Amino acid sequence: MVIVGGGVLGTMHAVMARRRGFSVVHLEREPEARGASVRNFGLVWVSGRRAGPELALALRARELWEEIAASAPGTGFRPAGSLTLATREAELRVLGEAAELPDAKQRDFELLDPDGVRAVNPALRGEFLGGLYCRADAIVEPRVALPALRSMLASTGLANTALAGPGYEWLPGREAVEVVAHGVRDQRGRWYRGDLVVLCTGANFTGVAGPHLAATVHHLRRVRLQMMQTAPFPESLTTSVADGDSLRYYPAYDVPSLALLGPQTPVAAASRAQLLLVQRADGGLTIGDTHSYDEPFAFDVDEEPYDHLRARAEALLGRPLPRVLRRWAGVYSEVTGTSDLYHRSVVAPGVVLVTGPGGRGMTCSPAIAEETFLP
Numbered sequence: 354m355v356i357v358g359g360g361v362l363g364t365m366h367a368v369m370a371r372r373r374g375f376s377v378v379h380l381e382r383e384p385e386a387r388g389a390s391v392r393n394f395g396l397v398w399v400s401g402r403r404a405g406p407e408l409a410l411a412l413r414a415r416e417l418w419e420e421i422a423a424s425a426p427g428t429g430f431r432p433a434g435s436l437t438l439a440t441r442e443a444e445l446r447v448l449g450e451a452a453e454l455p456d457a458k459q460r461d462f463e464l465l466d467p468d469g470v471r472a473v474n475p476a477l478r479g480e481f482l483g484g485l486y487c488r489a490d491a492i493v494e495p496r497v498a499l500p501a502l503r504s505m506l507a508s509t510g511l512a513n514t515a516l517a518g519p520g521y522e523w524l525p526g527r528e529a530v531e532v533v534a535h536g537v538r539d540q541r542g543r544w545y546r547g548d549l550v551v552l553c554t555g556a557n558f559t560g561v562a563g564p565h566l567a568a569t570v571h572h573l574r575r576v577r578l579q580m581m582q583t584a585p586f587p588e589s590l591t592t593s594v595a596d597g598d599s600l601r602y603y604p605a606y607d608v609p610s611l612a613l614l615g616p617q618t619p620v621a622a623a624s625r626a627q628l629l630l631v632q633r634a635d636g637g638l639t640i641g642d643t644h645s646y647d648e649p650f651a652f653d654v655d656e657e658p659y660d661h662l663r664a665r666a667e668a669l670l671g672r673p674l675p676r677v678l679r680r681w682a683g684v685y686s687e688v689t690g691t692s693d694l695y696h697r698s699v700v701a702p703g704v705v706l707v708t709g710p711g712g713r714g715m716t717c718s719p720a721i722a723e724e725t726f727l728p
């Protein structure tokens with residue numbers, strides 16, 4: 354198999370291909386993956402998924418992440434769960450309704466009062482009215498997960514692999530520039546051929562994927578997000594944390610009382626911000642995010658939403674954040690205006706293009722890759 358794109362979608366396709374006994378050649382145009390997959394929170398996020406096929410995909414992916422991480426502990430997978438906190442009565446009502454939905458059990462939801470929240474995550478010493486605990490949510494380390502998966506693939510110890518021997522070749526610095534049936538050519542003129550070629554080229558709507566996406570671009574868009582990371586926080590956060598603004602962005606909370614939330618603060622509304630907060634393995638906090646849809650995207654990051662997110666995080670933690678060490682933006686591609694959860698199309702005989710999982714790509718990638726191999 355030939356896989357183009359070293360992000361999480363390409364890498365999970367490599368994992369699933371190896372599990373099925375294919376040998377894999379994996380091309381990435383950069384010296385190391387630098388797209389959405391290394392810029393995200395690393396949230397394996399089941400809590401916010403829409404009831405039905407989206408939740409089913411996320412639950413399957415959550416199961417696969419845990420299974421794969423057992424062979425690749427460097428991914429940093431931890432079944433930490435999450436707390437979505439309400440600071441207003443209207444938010445608490447939404448959380449209460451979500452906790453009563455028929456699929457709340459599958460998400461392992463539990464509505465907690467402030468003492469219950471602190472019992473689960475004692476580092477939350479700020480002001481809130483309660484929280485929704487989701488035990489199904491998990492965390493991986495986006496900055497190191499892909500190399501960890503690749504070293505698992507390169508070793509002979511991959512669980513469930515039909516082939517003995519490595520059977521996996523990682524080729525960074527190779528950009529696919531031409532696609533034919535069952536093959537691609539890189540910028541140096543070398544051809545790679547396989548039973549199957551999978552293009553996982555992310556939010557790049559030009560290049561090899563461009564002509565094929567042009568036909569479907571009406572239901573694919575790009576979204577830009579701003580993020581930051583602090584110095585180590587002096588206490589352990591046992592769960593990831595979301596604020597009440599996240600209820601507006603995750604379809605799981607599409608309950609009757611959602612309409613009564615009222616508007617976001619002007620800064621949050623202008624940048625379409627929600628607070629998501631994850632502690633990294635080194636103790637630092639990854640904090641975000643914002644959403645912008647209008648291109649051309651800014652090439653620089655905007656300070657106002659960072660001030661807002663910092664204030665929200667400090668209000669929930671009940672103390673100042675450590676110094677911010679890094680800020681960055683990332684772009685993902687997302688299917689819109691369709692019930693599809695991502696885009697998959699056959700672009701030539703034996704060549705499949707997979708992209709557009711949106712803000713759920715880190716979560717769902719193993720299950721999406723698995724579906725590529727379904728008959």
Ligand SMILES: Cc1cc2nc3c(=O)[nH]c(=O)nc-3n(C[C@H](O)[C@H](O)[C@H](O)COP(=O)(O)OP(=O)(O)OC[C@H]3O[C@@H](n4cnc5c(N)ncnc54)[C@H](O)[C@@H]3O)c2cc1C
Nearest residue numbers: 358360362382388389390393396529555683713714715716
């Ligand atoms: C800031 C941010 C936060 C997010 N948070 C989360 C989260 O917590 N949980 C979650 O589930 N999802 C999250 N997402 C979404 C998730 O990160 C993406 O859906 C996912 O990473 C997409 O993976 P990908 O492999 O398709 O794309 P990418 O990671 O962008 O990878 C595409 C790769 O293809 C390479 N490439 C492109 N063209 C070629 C070519 N012609 N030849 C060779 N290589 C090529 C690129 O260099 C790149 O490395 C977030 C996204 C962002 C931006």
